[in-house]
Amino acid sequence: MAEPETMKGFHSLVTVSIVLEKLFEILPHPKPEVEECGLSEALNRVLAEDLVCPFDVPQFDRSAVDGYAIKAVDTISSSPTNPLEFRVVGKVIAGSKPGEIGEVIRGESALIFTGAPMPSGTDSVVMVEHCDRIDGVVRIRHQVHPLQNVSRKGEDFRENETMITAGTILKPWHISAIASVGRSIIGVRRKLHIGVLSTGSEIVEPGGILRLGQVANSTKPLLLAFINQRGCKEIDLGTVPDNLDDISASIAKSWQECDIILTTGGSSVGEKDLVFKAISNISGSTSVAHGVRIRPGRPTGVSVLNGKPVFTLSGFPVAAMTAFQALIAPTISYLLNAEEELVPWVTGVLTRRISNETGNRSYVRVRVFSGANGLEVDPLILTGSGLISTLTKSNGLLVLNESLEGYDEGEKVEVMLTGNISTRRPPDEILSSVNSFFPGGSRS
Amino acid sequence: MAEPETMKGFHSLVTVSIVLEKLFEILPHPKPEVEECGLSEALNRVLAEDLVCPFDVPQFDRSAVDGYAIKAVDTISSSPTNPLEFRVVGKVIAGSKPGEIGEVIRGESALIFTGAPMPSGTDSVVMVEHCDRIDGVVRIRHQVHPLQNVSRKGEDFRENETMITAGTILKPWHISAIASVGRSIIGVRRKLHIGVLSTGSEIVEPGGILRLGQVANSTKPLLLAFINQRGCKEIDLGTVPDNLDDISASIAKSWQECDIILTTGGSSVGEKDLVFKAISNISGSTSVAHGVRIRPGRPTGVSVLNGKPVFTLSGFPVAAMTAFQALIAPTISYLLNAEEELVPWVTGVLTRRISNETGNRSYVRVRVFSGANGLEVDPLILTGSGLISTLTKSNGLLVLNESLEGYDEGEKVEVMLTGNISTRRPPDEILSSVNSFFPGGSRS
Numbered sequence: 085m086a087e088p089e090t091m092k093g094f095h096s097l098v099t100v101s102i103v104l105e106k107l108f109e110i111l112p113h114p115k116p117e118v119e120e121c122g123l124s125e126a127l128n129r130v131l132a133e134d135l136v137c138p139f140d141v142p143q144f145d146r147s148a149v150d151g152y153a154i155k156a157v158d159t160i161s162s163s164p165t166n167p168l169e170f171r172v173v174g175k176v177i178a179g180s181k182p183g184e185i186g187e188v189i190r191g192e193s194a195l196i197f198t199g200a201p202m203p204s205g206t207d208s209v210v211m212v213e214h215c216d217r218i219d220g221v222v223r224i225r226h227q228v229h230p231l232q233n234v235s236r237k238g239e240d241f242r243e244n245e246t247m248i249t250a251g252t253i254l255k256p257w258h259i260s261a262i263a264s265v266g267r268s269i270i271g272v273r274r275k276l277h278i279g280v281l282s283t284g285s286e287i288v289e290p291g292g293i294l295r296l297g298q299v300a301n302s303t304k305p306l307l308l309a310f311i312n313q314r315g316c317k318e319i320d321l322g323t324v325p326d327n328l329d330d331i332s333a334s335i336a337k338s339w340q341e342c343d344i345i346l347t348t349g350g351s352s353v354g355e356k357d358l359v360f361k362a363i364s365n366i367s368g369s370t371s372v373a374h375g376v377r378i379r380p381g382r383p384t385g386v387s388v389l390n391g392k393p394v395f396t397l398s399g400f401p402v403a404a405m406t407a408f409q410a411l412i413a414p415t416i417s418y419l420l421n422a423e424e425e426l427v428p429w430v431t432g433v434l435t436r437r438i439s440n441e442t443g444n445r446s447y448v449r450v451r452v453f454s455g456a457n458g459l460e461v462d463p464l465i466l467t468g469s470g471l472i473s474t475l476t477k478s479n480g481l482l483v484l485n486e487s488l489e490g491y492d493e494g495e496k497v498e499v500m501l502t503g504n505i506s507t508r509r510p511p512d513e514i515l516s517s518v519n520s521f522f523p524g525g526s527r528s
Numbered sequence: 529m530a531e532p533e534t535m536k537g538f539h540s541l542v543t544v545s546i547v548l549e550k551l552f553e554i555l556p557h558p559k560p561e562v563e564e565c566g567l568s569e570a571l572n573r574v575l576a577e578d579l580v581c582p583f584d585v586p587q588f589d590r591s592a593v594d595g596y597a598i599k600a601v602d603t604i605s606s607s608p609t610n611p612l613e614f615r616v617v618g619k620v621i622a623g624s625k626p627g628e629i630g631e632v633i634r635g636e637s638a639l640i641f642t643g644a645p646m647p648s649g650t651d652s653v654v655m656v657e658h659c660d661r662i663d664g665v666v667r668i669r670h671q672v673h674p675l676q677n678v679s680r681k682g683e684d685f686r687e688n689e690t691m692i693t694a695g696t697i698l699k700p701w702h703i704s705a706i707a708s709v710g711r712s713i714i715g716v717r718r719k720l721h722i723g724v725l726s727t728g729s730e731i732v733e734p735g736g737i738l739r740l741g742q743v744a745n746s747t748k749p750l751l752l753a754f755i756n757q758r759g760c761k762e763i764d765l766g767t768v769p770d771n772l773d774d775i776s777a778s779i780a781k782s783w784q785e786c787d788i789i790l791t792t793g794g795s796s797v798g799e800k801d802l803v804f805k806a807i808s809n810i811s812g813s814t815s816v817a818h819g820v821r822i823r824p825g826r827p828t829g830v831s832v833l834n835g836k837p838v839f840t841l842s843g844f845p846v847a848a849m850t851a852f853q854a855l856i857a858p859t860i861s862y863l864l865n866a867e868e869e870l871v872p873w874v875t876g877v878l879t880r881r882i883s884n885e886t887g888n889r890s891y892v893r894v895r896v897f898s899g900a901n902g903l904e905v906d907p908l909i910l911t912g913s914g915l916i917s918t919l920t921k922s923n924g925l926l927v928l929n930e931s932l933e934g935y936d937e938g939e940k941v942e943v944m945l946t947g948n949i950s951t952r953r954p955p956d957e958i959l960s961s962v963n964s965f966f967p968g969g970s971r972s
Binding site: 241399 | 567568570571586587588592594621622623624625626628642643644645679683684685691692699700701702703704705706707708709710711712713728729730732733734735736737738739740741742743744745746747748749750751752753754756757762764770801843844845849867868870871872873874875912913914915916917919920945946947948
């Protein structure tokens with residue numbers, strides 16, 4: 085019995101940047117269709133076209149406070165000990181038409197409320213707290229600069245200014261800006277549909293009954309949540325056994341409803357690792373890479389099927405996650421023509437040396453805590469890519485780039501935060517409980 | 529005509545921590561009901577009770593790689609130049625029952641696949657890349673440690689271990705952990721319902737026609753988006769004119785369907801600022817604070833109405849946002865018994881001096897960019913709390929706490945990131961276009 089052909093190692097491992105370069109070269113890059121979206125649905129959607137301001141915002145000079153509208157030059161030298169007096173010739177409330185009261189001249193002022201249009205002849209507002217009103221007269225205790233407490237016409241956005249550029253992922257303040265020009269509908273990119281198919285005869289779907297030897301599927305729920313978090317529509321394509329025909333048939337049936345397909349499990353080069361082969365067997369498929377220089381996540385494969393990217397991921401949750409971050413998130417941004425999603429980073433001091441196999445991008449799970457010397461970064465010792473607990477017990481990922489041999493104890497490192505920073509050193513059992521059982525090794 | 533009573537300044541401004549302390553003392557703190565939730569709906573929900581692990585995960589020792597299961601001690605001294613030979617006595621695939629093949633003894637090994645149970649008599653796996661198979665024999669080119677490439681029973685989570693604590697906001701890896709113990713349903717806190725009522729006779733709802741002098745409502749959409757982002761259900765309570773009875777009636781009608789009520793506009797102490805008074809007029813209402821030491825956001829009011837918090841916010845979007853961050857977000861966490869949502873922070877060097885009025889918490893909008901000396905933080909000069917553009921053009925908030933007089937140029941500061949870091953210095957017009965018009969002043 086000869087060694088099965090498929091049990092050799094990966095012939096050539098490719099770096100993340102080369103994989104993405106090759107992938108984006110092949111992808112047709114059709115932007116997803118633009119669809120209309122109400123403001124209440126717009127959070128985290130990708131703006132499809134530049135939003136150009138249709139008119140000045142504010143549309144007229146208006147008061148930013150409650151007080152007395154006045155010409156600033158007339159207040160020079162007024163002070164608490166020497167207040168100046170002005171006749172109050174009118175009152176302007178928010179919603180009034182500009183020019184509703186007549187010209188305010190020297191020695192005069194008008195009572196004005198926040199948001200109300202500035203009367204002509206005035207250029208500033210004295211806050212009500214700095215005034216004393218006695219019948220038809222106001223005493224002003226502080227001088228003001230020209231334009232003080234005034235929101236100028238166009239101060240917020242000017243007519244024809246680009247308020248938000250295409251590709252922006254809409255946050256609450258963007259939605260507010262859109263509303264400020266009276267828009268209630270906006271053009272956004274259709275959500276990408278991302279399907280996830282699990283493979284593995286031993287895999288049981290969440291809620292199913294686990295017989296001895298079987299394993300609950302924890303990687304598909306992880307990926308579906310990441311897809312959802314990234315603003316895409318997740319499609320659960322189920323789980324199929326380790327069987328070439330079943331895998332091919334599932335993907336052939338699903339690719340049309342998906343913009344991207346992910347698979348979990350069977351992504352390596354073992355006898356049972358049929359997924360990459362199953363995809364190669366489908367007509368219209370082009371292989372981009374099989375074996376990527378990320379740790380964990382090495383067995384990841386990338387293909388293009390009828391113009392759509394297919395990522396064959398490890399069945400191990402942590403390995404699938406690193407592949408999502410390294411490859412799938414940038415592909416989503418590329419297809420949507422969108423900016424990258426904001427990722428929180430912090431800088432801290434490493435409590436222990438860590439090493440990297442140069443040429444690989446390594447994702448080390450760490451615990452960031454607020455120590456005596458500011459933020460400290462404790463690498464978790466247990467690192468198995470099948471251990472979801474390394475994610476629930478860590479609060480950050482330290483990414484070691486391809487060129488690095490590692491970091492020394494005491495070096496400052498940047499960490500991608502995945503949870504809140506603890507205020508105290510993590511308990512030792514978190515860091516070392518499994519250490520004694522697992523002195524290294526080469527899991528991917 | 530005497531000065532209207534309501535046009536005096538705030539009598540006493542209260543700090544954020546005192547407001548929250550007083551509020552939480554009065555609030556009955558009934559935790560919202562627990563509801564069941566499927567895994568696909570669980571992202572960002574608040575776990576209601578500790579999740580205790582029902583069995584060891586993994587449930588049995590299993591291989592983490594494809595390779596040959598063996599007793600580690602038997603591999604001592606094997607090397608590429610001196611490979612050791614073992615008889616291959618069986619094959620174990622993922623999904624096999626533990627013990628399906630018999631005891632593996634000295635001089636023997638078994639072909640094993642990722643996820644498959646370790647045969648008895650073996651304690652480690654040699655990766656397939658380090659082996660040469662010739663018929664019934666495998667030559668092992670590398671020695672292994674005991675337990676190398678093995679996932680131990682209970683290594684990820686142990687039976688009865690708390691996997692996730694109550695109050696955790698569920699992220700993808702938590703969902704994966706829940707799935708790993710076969711759960712498909714989880715108990716989470718019901719979403720808080722947060723209503724937003726806008727007030728102001730000049731305010732026009734998004735999509736409505738703007739007559740001259742009127743202003744589009746940009747603050748309510750901002751708050752609704754923040755509520756949504758914070759994992760709560762937003763309820764749009766519409767806009768009412770500046771009229772005591774209309775405001776009271778709207779709130780009296782809405783409070784039952786809401787867990788928290790927010791209002792925008794009319795929150796100050798001006799003649800038109802009726803909202804706080806309107807709430808005081810409703811029976812069952814207790815005033816907590818009117819006037820908070822945050823800049824912008826000073827006119828914020830806080831009441832409790834029949835056990836529910838009511839926040840009367842400024843009509844200016846930036847002021848409403850700071851009040852949301854300072855007061856409403858912590859109140860949401862308190863009511864849900866939840867951890868705080870993760871906020872991204874970065875550290876950078878300030879390019880210009882900024883000052884704070886001590887006793888106040890100030891939110892300065894800044895532009896963080898990657899400069900010659902690492903991250904640099906450029907405070908925006910335009911600061912009007914009505915200017916939503918200060919949020920769309922900034923990418924961070926620098927919070928100056930009550931005890932600070934300010935920061936000097938060149939000081940290191942921590943910034944809450946609200947957008948991606950630019951790789952170059954922001955163009956001058958962003959920072960100074962409005963500066964010439966707006967030399968300071970005291971907007972809140």
